[in-house]
Amino acid sequence: MKKVLFLLCLLIGAFGLAQENPKIAFGPYIQQMGTKDATICWSTKVSEPTITDPEGNVKTVSEYKHHKIHLGRLMPNTEYTYDVLNDGTDEGKGTLTTYPEEIAPFNFVVTGDSRSRHDVHAKVVAKIMETNPRFIVNSGDLVSNGRSIEDWEAFFEVNKDLMRNTPYYPVLGNHEKDSPYYYDLFDLPNNEKYYYFTVGDALMIVLDSEGKQISQPEFVTDKNSEAFWQEAFSEYFITQKKWLEKVLDLNKEAGFVFIFQHKPLYSAMKNRKAEAEKTRKFWGDIFERHHVQVFFNGHDHHYHRATKNGVHYITSAGAGAPLYDIDFELPETKKATKIEHFVNVQVKKNKAILLVTDINGNEIETVEVKRRK
Known part of the structure; x- marks a missing residue:
């Protein structure tokens, strides 16, 4: 119709x-x-x-x-x-x-870290458009500096043909810098920092790994620096965690659950190993306990998939930012490659198929997840 x-x-x-x-x-x-x-x-x-x-x-x-x-x-x-x-x-x-009321097959695309190399970003967008997705999720760092309007001008120029016909859901990354431009330009559910929406019996949850944009005062010593940052964000993230528990409980009958956040829980980079471990410690077993099938993130500029107790933790951050080397392998790692790419998620009745595709349209890997019972 x-x-x-x-x-x-x-x-x-x-x-x-x-x-x-x-x-x-x-x-x-x-x-x-x-x-x-x-x-x-x-x-x-x-x-x-x-x-x-x-x-x-x-x-x-x-x-x-x-x-x-x-x-x-x-x-x-x-x-x-x-x-x-x-x-x-x-x-x-x-x-x-508009989205269907009934449960029907659809596809959506996950991309991330489109912040620079606009020519590469444009090529990724062109390939995404060939898949004709119902919507797009960008896993964060849409732009290099969220407080620079010139960066947003470049972002919207690259995406104009895609976004005029396809809903676009962003995730807050560290490069967005909690910018007022972000909240002016996008109109998102809930408090816009973290939110959720549904399509059919699939639940999409967007989390904020960044918190408020603040600066550490110069008078704070190195000795007290870690305590400063923990106290600055602890209440915010605890509130978000309680919200996530409630959302997952309210939607426990969803057939598919996809979660999006900028920072990874499993990193294939040595210099980000400690940060990822802290993130895992904070969230604990919440994703496993609620039978989340896929957790998408950005931040590490490559493709990396790890699995733990039935959850796929996928880093998809190859939409334009300079690629990062993979120099650390985790026991949970299943696939890792330094390449520009995106993920086309095909949600069917009893399963979802994740087609990981590079900038030239070549298959990196295909992952299948079953519908939750």
Whole structure:
């Protein structure tokens, strides 16, 4: 079923009858998809402030206004066309397809660490589009510096054709820096830092491994540094952990559970081994106890899959950032390769198939997980 959706009346209220349609800077792009609702976002340029350094060099920094429209009373599993400008051009057009109410096969894509090498990122996006996913999850570090609007300009330029037709769910990485731009540009469930959504009987949970963006004061000594950081984030992460337990309990009948976080629980890098061990210690057996099938993360720029007591821990961070060497092998490691890639997850009735594909479309490995009983 296909329907045409006109947004002109909403735009008149937003911009006024006398104002010409503005040129879109970012978007349009799709957020918060459901079975009967969706959100469409886009941004327009409103000014160009400047900043001058002591040598007299002037830098222009664009300011944008962010727009979003929440759409309700849509039909499940239905394709709509939309036009946020309705001016006779293709600039504001796209399509959205609501999620099905019934349990039906679908696929989604996981990618991560797209923050640099935009030419590589563009090639990965082109391959992703060939799979025609219902949605995308980026496992964090979407950009190099979340507080630099120039980085977001590059990100949306690379993804514009993908995001105008496909919902895009981001994960907070350390390079997002808890930036206000992140929360302005994306419209996400829950508190936007960690959230969940469902498609059919599959549960998708996005976690935040980063916490609040704060700086350690200069007067804090090395002796007290670790205690400073533990105390700064302990309450936040404990609250998030309690939230996760509740979400998993509420959705215990879900056939598939996929969890996404930026930092890994198992790292194939020597210099990140200790950090991964701390992360595992914090979460404990929560993923095994709730029979989570797959935990996706980014941060380590390569592909790595480890398994422990039925849970696949997959590092997928090959969407553009410079690749990292694999210099440490864990007993849990099943596959590790230094390559640009993405994961196409095909969710079927009784199983999910993870097709790990490199930037040229070659298969790295295929992983099968069974539906939870």
